[in-house]
Structures are given as structure tokens and as C-alpha cells.
Amino acid sequence: MGALRLECPEVRDRLSAYFDGELAPDQRSEIALHVERCPLCAEELRGFTKLSELVAAVQPDSQAADCWSDVVAQLERGRPTPPPPAVPLGRGALRSAALAASVVLAVIAGTFAFQTWFGGHRHNHLAADLTRYAREFAENPGRAQRLLLATYDGQPLEIQQVGQRLNYEPTITRSVPPGWKLKEVYLLHMPCCTCAQAILESEDGRCVAVFEHDTDQAMWFGDRQSIDCLCDGKPTSIVDMGGQLVGSWQQGNRTLTVIGARDLKDITQFVMHLSRPANG
Amino acid sequence: MQDRIVEIVSTAQRGDREAQRQLYVEYHQQVHRLMVRMVGVQEADDLTQQVFLQVFRKLGQFTGQSRFGTWLYRVAINESLQHLRRSGRRQTRTLAEDPADGRSHARDKLEQRELLDRALERLDPELRLIFLLRESEGWGYREIARTMKIPEGTVGSRLNRARRELRRYLEELGWEP
Ligand SMILES: [Zn+2]
Numbered sequence: 001m002g003a004l005r006l007e008c009p010e011v012r013d014r015l016s017a018y019f020d021g022e023l024a025p026d027q028r029s030e031i032a033l034h035v036e037r038c039p040l041c042a043e044e045l046r047g048f049t050k051l052s053e054l055v056a057a058v059q060p061d062s063q064a065a066d067c068w069s070d071v072v073a074q075l076e077r078g079r080p081t082p083p084p085p086a087v088p089l090g091r092g093a094l095r096s097a098a099l100a101a102s103v104v105l106a107v108i109a110g111t112f113a114f115q116t117w118f119g120g121h122r123h124n125h126l127a128a129d130l131t132r133y134a135r136e137f138a139e140n141p142g143r144a145q146r147l148l149l150a151t152y153d154g155q156p157l158e159i160q161q162v163g164q165r166l167n168y169e170p171t172i173t174r175s176v177p178p179g180w181k182l183k184e185v186y187l188l189h190m191p192c193c194t195c196a197q198a199i200l201e202s203e204d205g206r207c208v209a210v211f212e213h214d215t216d217q218a219m220w221f222g223d224r225q226s227i228d229c230l231c232d233g234k235p236t237s238i239v240d241m242g243g244q245l246v247g248s249w250q251q252g253n254r255t256l257t258v259i260g261a262r263d264l265k266d267i268t269q270f271v272m273h274l275s276r277p278a279n280g
Numbered sequence: 281m282q283d284r285i286v287e288i289v290s291t292a293q294r295g296d297r298e299a300q301r302q303l304y305v306e307y308h309q310q311v312h313r314l315m316v317r318m319v320g321v322q323e324a325d326d327l328t329q330q331v332f333l334q335v336f337r338k339l340g341q342f343t344g345q346s347r348f349g350t351w352l353y354r355v356a357i358n359e360s361l362q363h364l365r366r367s368g369r370r371q372t373r374t375l376a377e378d379p380a381d382g383r384s385h386a387r388d389k390l391e392q393r394e395l396l397d398r399a400l401e402r403l404d405p406e407l408r409l410i411f412l413l414r415e416s417e418g419w420g421y422r423e424i425a426r427t428m429k430i431p432e433g434t435v436g437s438r439l440n441r442a443r444r445e446l447r448r449y450l451e452e453l454g455w456e457p
Binding site for chain 1: 297301304305308309311312313316321322323324325326328329332333336337363366367392393395396414415416420421436437439440443444446447450455457
């Protein structure tokens with residue numbers, strides 16, 4: 001048995017290329033010869049083979065969902081949109097909910113009331129993202145949340161960390177309305193500011209998301225109709241989103257937004273509770 | 281096949297929705313399969329959707345210098361890497377805070393699929409991608425190098441690393457090669 005022409009490190013360097021059939025024939029036979037005689041390199045090669053077999057054995061079996069219509073919807077949404085017409089409010093769920101909860105309808109507003117949030121061309125994206133989030137939240141809060149976190153570089157935080165990271169103590173981490181439990185808190189890097197977001201769960205297993213923005217502009221949902229009403233005496237913008245309501249109101253120089261409310265009673269409960277002084 | 285795709289692409293570039301849909305039908309399963317491996321089943325649908333959104337938004341930038349499939353994969357790869365970079369901290373955190381995720385599980389008999397997914401998850405995203413393009417998609421080194429924008433000569437060395445690390449992670453999870 002002659003001496004091996006190649007040292008182990010040289011062989012190891014080219015072992016993948018050898019394994020994958022990417023070497024020229026002469027190099028190939030050199031490696032083959034070495035591996036035949038070197039148990040260490042042979043063992044490494046055996047590992048490559050086993051790994052390859054493992055991957056082949058467990059090819060993903062899940063089928064892709066056909067999301068073509070979502071893709072189109074988003075492409076359409078991304079297009080520059082003509083200014084929305086000043087539409088009178090319809091008689092949909094939104095209005096009946098509002099009346100049922102006996103709140104005062106103050107102003108009827110179209111989207112133009114909210115177009116000042118960021119200025120510039122990021123409007124469409126953000127509005128589309130938020131609209132999508134709110135819509136998906138109605139169907140699958142977990143999925144909606146994952147997407148949002150991915151889009152805005154979301155980070156989960158411990159409640160105690162939030163204040164340090166934001167340089168203010170967000171209202172939503174102070175206390176939650178009775179019957180609700182604080183489940184998760186995130187920091188989101190949105191175009192307007194870094195905002196805090198909390199996911200709350202009710203006793204009957206419903207979820208809402210509450211956003212707290214360090215800005216005094218209402219959250220913007222593109223060309224969705226909204227109504228302004230008074231919840232617990234506070235001017236609040238309400239948008240109907242996939243059968244759930246979104247409510248946004250100002251608190252000092254910050255904006256709070258609840259996504260996933262069942263009705264105006266829900267929103268009013270949040271407005272009432274979160275507007276209270278810290279220890280009240 | 282390629283001619284047909286070229287034709288569909290140029291129609292799609294003019295904004296034709298039907299042509300865009302044909303491209304989607306043609307490629308979305310392949311993209312999805314790669315995304316399942318890259319980010320896991322739960323997020324693969326969302327990410328696949330995101331990829332196609334980017335593909336159609338950027339379609340005007342496709343010059344035809346490479347094959348359309350290669351270009352599309354490049355978009356998919358960029359999206360998945362970005363996604364992983366964004367969620368990287370989350371993953372690290374989960375691992376760090378879950379001591380049960382390492383050795384104490386080693387003796388449990390894990391499903392092969394779960395084993396592989398867990399091990400892949402620990403691998404650096406770019407190594408993971410190179411490994412998957414080779415092992416799962418069957419790509420050659422040149423194609424991988426072009427798509428990942430790395431020299432062809434480094435594909436082999438990165439695969440060496442990917443395979444060694446994967447083996448180690450798998451063994452830590454109880455796998456016996
Ligand atoms: Zn050797």
C-alpha cells in the first residue's frame with residue numbers, strides 16, 4: 001500500500017465537491033483513492049451520504065396554498081390610488097354597532113382625515129400592510145402577527161424592558177381592562193416611530209392587538225371608511241375591518257389603536273380603561 | 281419550455297395579469313418547497329406570497345440575461361434571507377430561553393423530519409440556503425454561486441461547513457448517521 005498523495009486537510013477541503021460530482025476526473029480519482037484508504041475521511045464522506053439520504057427521505061410534503069388572489073390584491077393596493085371620493089357612511093355593521101352601543105356619532109370622515117401621518121410615498125405600503133394585518137387578524141391572529149413582526153422588524157420584549165427601550169412607559173403595559181390578560185409585548189420599527197404593541201387575550205379566548213405610537217396622528221388604513229365617534233367622551237376613529245372593529249384615539253401626545261374589537265363596547269372599554277390615570 | 285417562459289415573462293412585464301398568473305402557477309410550488317425548508321411550514325405560505333409580490337413588482341428589472349427561473353429564485357432567496365435576519369433575534373432568544381431544546385431532548389426519539397428541521401434551524405441562514413439549493417433543489421455549484429453572488433470556488437467549502445455543522449447538530453439531537 002503506497003503513501004497517500006494527498007493529506008487529509010486537502011481532501012476535506014474538496015470533499016463536498018467530490019461528493020457532489022463537481023471535480024475534474026483526475027482530482028476525483030485522487031480523492032477516491034485517499035478515501036479508500038483513510039478511515040477518517042471515509043467516515044466524513046459517509047456522514048455526507050447519510051445527510052443526503054435524510055434530506056431525500058423527508059422532502060416537505062406540504063402543498064403551497066394558492067394565494068394568487070392575495071398577490072393580486074396587494075399588487076393592486078400598491079398602485080398609486082386616486083384620491084378617494086368623500087363618501088357618505090353606509091348602513092353596514094359599523095353603523096349599527098355604533099348605534100347599538102349608543103355612542104355619539106360626531107363626524108363622518110373619509111380617508112382624507114388620516115392622510116397626514118407619514119407624508120410621502122410610504123403611505124400606500126404602510127396602509128396596505130396595516131389593512132392586511134387588521135383583516136388577517138380577524139381570521140388568524142397568529143398568522144397576522146407573524147407577518148407584521150417580519151415586516152416591521154418586531155421584537156418580543158418583557159414588560160419591564162418596554163419602558164427602557166421606548167423612553168416612556170406605554171399605557172398598554174401598565175394595566176389591562178378587567179377580563180383581559182396581557183399575553184405578549186413587542187417593539188415594532190415602523191416608518192413613523194418605534195411603537196409598542198401588546199397582544200391581549202380575553203377570558204373567552206378572543207384576541208386584540210393594541211398599538212401605542214409616539215405620534216399624535218391617527219393610524220392610517222388607506223381608503224377604508226372610518227367614522228369618528230366619542231367613546232367614553234374621547235374622540236375615536238373607528239374602521240370596520242373584516243367584521244371586527246379598529247379603534248384609534250389620542251392620549252396625550254401618543255396614539256392608541258385597538259385592532260380586533262368585537263364591537264364598540266369593546267373599544268369603549270379599552271378607551272375608558274387606558275385613559276385612566278396610572279393608579280386609578 | 282424556456283421559449284414559452286420567455287414569452288410569458290415579456291407579456292407579464294407589460295402588466296398582463298393572466299401572464300403573471302401563469303408564472304405564479306408555474307413556479308409557486310417550487311418556491312414554496314424551498315421556503316418550507318428555509319423558514320418552516322407556518323411561515324412558508326406568507327413568505328411565498330411575499331416573494332411573488334416582489335417578483336411582480338420588480339419584473340421590470342428582469343433583463344433576460346439570466347434564466348427567469350434563476351432570477352426568480354434570487355428574489356426568493358433574498359426575501360428568505362431578509363426574513364431570517366429579521367427574525368434571527370427571535371430565534372436566538374427562543375433557543376436561549378428554552379434549555380429543554382438542547383441536550384435533554386437528545387434521548388427522545390424525534391421524527392426524522394423534525395430532526396432535520398431543528399438542525400437546519402440552527403444553521404446559519406446562508407449556509408442553510410446553499411445546502412438546500414444543493415441537496416433539496418439539486419443545483420450545481422455554478423448555479424448556486426451565481427444566485428448567491430459568491431465565487432464558484434467557495435461553494436464547496438461552504439457546503440463542507442454546512443454539512444459538518446448539520447451533522448453535529450443532528451447528532452446532538454440524537455441522530456445516528
Ligand atoms: Zn484522510
